[in-house]
Amino acid sequence: MANDSLPSTMATVPGFDPARAGKSAECDGGGAIVGTRYAGREEFAGTLTGEYVDHGDPPWRWYLLKDLVRRPEGYPGDAVWCLAENLFVAGEPV
Amino acid sequence: MGKNPLHTKLCDLLGIDFPIIAFTHCKDVVAAVVNAGGFAVLGEAMHTPDGIAADIKWIRSRVGDKPFGIDLVLPASAPDASTLEQLLAKIPDEHKRYAAYIKEKYDVPDPKGQQALHQWGGLTHEIARKQLDVILDERVPVFVSGLGSPAFMLKAAHERGMKVFGLIGKARQAKREIEAGVDVIIAQGYDAAGHTGPIGTFSIVPEVVAIAGDTPVVAAGGVTTGRHLAASICLGAAGVWTGTLWLASRESDNDMIIKEKLIAATADDTVYSKSVSGFAMRVLKCPWTEEWAKPEAPRVLSSPYQMLLASDYIQAANDHRRADLMFEAAGQGVSFIDSMKPAKQIVNDMVEEALSVFEEITGEAADA
Incomplete structure (x- = not known):
């Protein structure tokens, strides 16, 4: 169940950032938990494909992280979309 | 001592009397804390846009021009897009059998209605x-x-005259958000209720203070007393973010059973468990968390599968008000909640205790 599609009816603009393609990255991720009023943190590490999607205006940018080498225990996929500002890319300043 | 140590840059930024922020899911608590001279933030992550607009209107009618906040959970990684049926089909039989075993062992009834989890349909x-x-x-x-x-x-x-706070669990995320220009950064430690970062409050707060420059830092996680408030100021924080503190307040709309449990609980009655949602979160211990902690329990599933598995138990416990089954997210500071006080008194008690701590340290009273 690779999580490589972001379903939305919002205006979305896909793009590709060649400078980031193939780079290792970590994502301090997470989100709201359905059925609760709580949020949860999840950590991922993997390789950026370079693909991104901008949602809405002002643009809310998400990058696709694949070939995960770190993911929450039991996470069923091998890919995750990560919020740009929660992504830490190897070789780029924090 | 001279200058009032509780008059911080957070007070100046927000125009509030005391650097105490209440995080709550109850509008009445927001109004009471704001009107008592503190600041309050309403958690609205699971509310519809129309519901949020109505709540904002309600709060404004109670607090006038005084400032308040709204908290949303902006996702940081994308949830799975499968349907509920697809998700349920992926829960292993071993886990379903274990949930059924708990249901039978503790005589957990069926929920009265459709589970809220199923009605919501996910947060995209x-x-x-x-x-x-x-x-x-x-x-x-x-x-x-x-x-x-x-x-x-x-x-x-900012163009609309608003201020934006970011809540973080790691220093690197704080650095990112401070550089982006957030007005306040909330450093949340492991002691907190619910889903926290892995770093303790006593470590994360000064670590973030060290990189925050002029951006006010607010301490979160286990903050429940005036002594905690004073300690947070000493760590360099400009205020405190408190959640568990308000759960048993007079104004809180929590079930009375939960309030009684919180008042009776100590830090040892909380557990950092993945069994509720698949995310590690701090909650009051209950049969569900205890059974999943046993060596014979299957390995806890990831989110959202574990949440789907737990939803029957949670809904049934709340629908039937079963005190033996019910639980709530609670931080380690729950030990200090010993009565059902009005929010205004909680604010006043916290301020008074913090000032007396500073007086104890300096030997002088603060200027009012």
Whole structure:
């Protein structure tokens, strides 16, 4: 169940950032938990494909992280979309 | 001692009397804390955009021009897009059998109605964005992002005269958000209720203070007393973020059973468990968390599978008000909650205790 599609009816603009393609990255991720009023943190590490999607205006940018080498225990996929500002890319300043 | 140590830059930024922020899911608590001279933030992550707009209107009618905040959970990684049926089909039989075993062992009844989890249908980027649009349209004085970075909407918020706070669990995320221009950074430690970062409050707060420059840092996680408030100021924080503190307050709409449990609980009655949602979160211990902690229990599933598995137990416990089954997210500071006080008294007691701690240290009373 690779999580490589972001379903939305919002205006979305896909793009590709060649400078980031193939780079290792970590994502301090997470989100709201359905059925609760709580949020949860999840950590991922993997390789950026370079693909991104901008949602809405002002643009809310998400990058696709694949070939995960770190993911929450039991996470069923091998890919995750990560919020740009929660992504830490190897070789780029924090 | 001279200068009042509780009059911090957070007070100046927000125009409040005391550097105490209440995080709550109850509108009445928001109104009571704001009117008592503190600041309050309403958690609205699971509310519809229309519901959020109505709550904002209600709060404004109770607090007038005084500032308040709304907290949303901006996602930081994308949830799975499968349907509920697809998700349920992927829960292993071993786990379903173990949940059934708990249900039988503790005589857990069936939920009375359709589970709220199933009604909601998930929280997507689109819903989060629509929620955010309401916050911007309403020009809520303060927006708090409880998880994902709010950097992308800072300009829009500032143009509307709003302030934006970011809540983080790691110093590197704090650095990112401070550089992006958040107005306040909330450093949350492991002691907190619910889903926290892995770093303790006593470590994360000064670590963030060291990199925050002029941006006020607010301490979160286990903060329940005036002594905690004083300690947070000493760590360099400009205020405190408190959640568990209000759960048993007079104004809180929590079930009385939960309030009694919170009052009776100590830190040892909380557990950092993945069994509720698949995310590690701090909650009051209950049969569900205890059974999943046993060596013979199957390995806890990831989110959202574990949440789907737990939802029957949670809904049944609440629907039938079974005190032996019910639980609530609670931080380690729960030990200090010993009565059901009005929110105003909680604020006043916290301020008074903090000032007496500073007096104890300096030997002098603070200027009012």
